[in-house]
Amino acid sequence: MTTGATMTDDELRDRTRALLEEVDPHEVDQYTFRGAQFDAGLAMIHFPEGKGGLGLSRGKQAVVDGVLREAKVPYHDLMVNPIGIGMGAPVVLNHGTEAMHEKHLRKIFTGEDIWCQLFSEPTHGSDVAGIPSRGIRDGDEWIVNGQKVWTTLAHVSNYGMLLTRTDPDVPKHNGLSYFVLDMHAPGVEVRPLYQITGEAEFNEVFLTDVRINDDQRLSEEGDGWRVAITTLMNERVALGGGGGGKGGGPIRSLIDTWNTRKDDLDASARASMQDKVSRLWIEAEVLRLTNQRAKELAKSGDAGPGGSVGKLMSAEMNQRIYELTMDLLGPDAMLHEPGYPMTRSDEAHAFGSLTGSFLRSRANTIEGGTSEIMRNILGERILGLPGDVRVDKGVAWSEIPK
Numbered sequence: 001m002t003t004g005a006t007m008t009d010d011e012l013r014d015r016t017r018a019l020l021e022e023v024d025p026h027e028v029d030q031y032t033f034r035g036a037q038f039d040a041g042l043a044m045i046h047f048p049e050g051k052g053g054l055g056l057s058r059g060k061q062a063v064v065d066g067v068l069r070e071a072k073v074p075y076h077d078l079m080v081n082p083i084g085i086g087m088g089a090p091v092v093l094n095h096g097t098e099a100m101h102e103k104h105l106r107k108i109f110t111g112e113d114i115w116c117q118l119f120s121e122p123t124h125g126s127d128v129a130g131i132p133s134r135g136i137r138d139g140d141e142w143i144v145n146g147q148k149v150w151t152t153l154a155h156v157s158n159y160g161m162l163l164t165r166t167d168p169d170v171p172k173h174n175g176l177s178y179f180v181l182d183m184h185a186p187g188v189e190v191r192p193l194y195q196i197t198g199e200a201e202f203n204e205v206f207l208t209d210v211r212i213n214d215d216q217r218l219s220e221e222g223d224g225w226r227v228a229i230t231t232l233m234n235e236r237v238a239l240g241g242g243g244g245g246k247g248g249g250p251i252r253s254l255i256d257t258w259n260t261r262k263d264d265l266d267a268s269a270r271a272s273m274q275d276k277v278s279r280l281w282i283e284a285e286v287l288r289l290t291n292q293r294a295k296e297l298a299k300s301g302d303a304g305p306g307g308s309v310g311k312l313m314s315a316e317m318n319q320r321i322y323e324l325t326m327d328l329l330g331p332d333a334m335l336h337e338p339g340y341p342m343t344r345s346d347e348a349h350a351f352g353s354l355t356g357s358f359l360r361s362r363a364n365t366i367e368g369g370t371s372e373i374m375r376n377i378l379g380e381r382i383l384g385l386p387g388d389v390r391v392d393k394g395v396a397w398s399e400i401p402k
């Protein structure tokens with residue numbers, strides 16, 4: 001039989017159809033079907049065989065997803081566990097032990113275990129390498145104290161990717177360690193933070209004398225920044241790579257709104273709007289193809305700095321798409337659907353309304369790294385331009401003025 005690495009698209013489609021015949025997704029719950037998908041190597045296609053993938057390029061996932069979409073597989077996928085699938089799985093694969101692979105990868109994919117990312121702190125978001133939360137060793141355990149903020153889905157998560165300072169007396173990037181945190185451990189307190197949408201999709205997380213066994217450490221001591229980089233690069237791919245096929249994702253909302261509203265416009269407004277809608281459609285298609293090309297090259301969770309291209313472009317484009325959608329809605333854009341304010345869903349971005357999506361899109365240029373930071377990364381790591389000013393370079397973290 002053809003193994004993953006040499007599989008053609010047709011063979012991949014056949015394999016996906018065989019899965020659908022073997023386990024009917026309309027007859028079993030999502031965990032059972034997703035588990036079978038994982039076992040068949042069709043979950044995260046760029047992962048190694050036996051670990052949810054077939055060792056193919058990341059872009060081949062679109063072939064599998066296309067067949068599943070046609071079969072109307074009832075799973076709301078990335079909205080349920082976007083951080084686990086987009087970031088937790090590649091981090092565990094690349095930096096975790098075999099025991100961690102066994103324990104986590106399948107349950108991340110099925111959605112049995114929801115994951116969150118515990119990086120940002122009140123004083124440090126863009127400059128996350130400077131975080132002050134502290135982990136102090138105590139025998140086989142670490143005792144962690146500090147506060148995280150903007151932690152998406154922490155309220156429904158079983159596990160968190162925790163970055164914390166374990167050595168304050170070396171330069172900031174060298175004194176961090178990275179752990180898998182049990183979110184139900186004593187001392188972990190999660191409090192909701194409400195966004196402009198009225199939803200509390202993210203949280204404050206307080207860590208008070210939280211004990212973590214050393215076997216939950218994903219990095220070498222002091223080498224957490226390297227694991228953080230894997231996380232952040234995969235986050236940018238996950239944030240920039242969505243869309244659900246040609247004409248899918250946010251641009252679909254704009255096209256649908258255009259189709260229902262265009263007849264309300266007079267001739268000149270209609271011509272002007274049509275021009276703007278067409279330009280955004282082209283931009284969305286260019287982004288989709290750019291992401292597709294990047295994914296064809298990427299393997300095994302090694303996302304590289306190129307993910308920042310898609311992240312930057314999709315964040316800014318989403319905002320323009322929803323701004324134009326609001327223009328098309330006219331005065332109706334002033335009305336927010338019932339449910340505002342103060343909802344707390346177990347999904348990321350759970351609202352269905354256009355106005356909700358418009359408000360949510362304001363966060364796109366902040367979450368996962370701001371657009372300014374994306375431009376810095378592209379400038380320095382891809383274009384090779386001179387670096388940002390770093391006055392704390394080489395200075396022990398404890399010596400940096402706070």
Ligand SMILES: Cc1cc2nc3c(=O)[nH]c(=O)nc-3n(C[C@H](O)[C@H](O)[C@H](O)COP(=O)(O)OP(=O)(O)OC[C@H]3O[C@@H](n4cnc5c(N)ncnc54)[C@H](O)[C@@H]3O)c2cc1C
Binds near residue numbers: 117151376
């Ligand atoms: C919806 C949403 C979900 C999030 N989810 C999570 C999560 O799950 N886990 C998590 O850990 N974090 C999460 N975040 C936090 C996010 O990563 C940070 O908000 C982001 O990195 C920016 O950090 P900050 O808010 O501290 O802003 P700051 O870093 O204080 O930035 C303030 C402003 O200064 C600019 N700036 C900062 N440094 C530079 C520089 N060197 N050059 C040029 N401009 C600069 C920024 O672009 C920004 O405009 C989330 C944020 C949002 C909005």
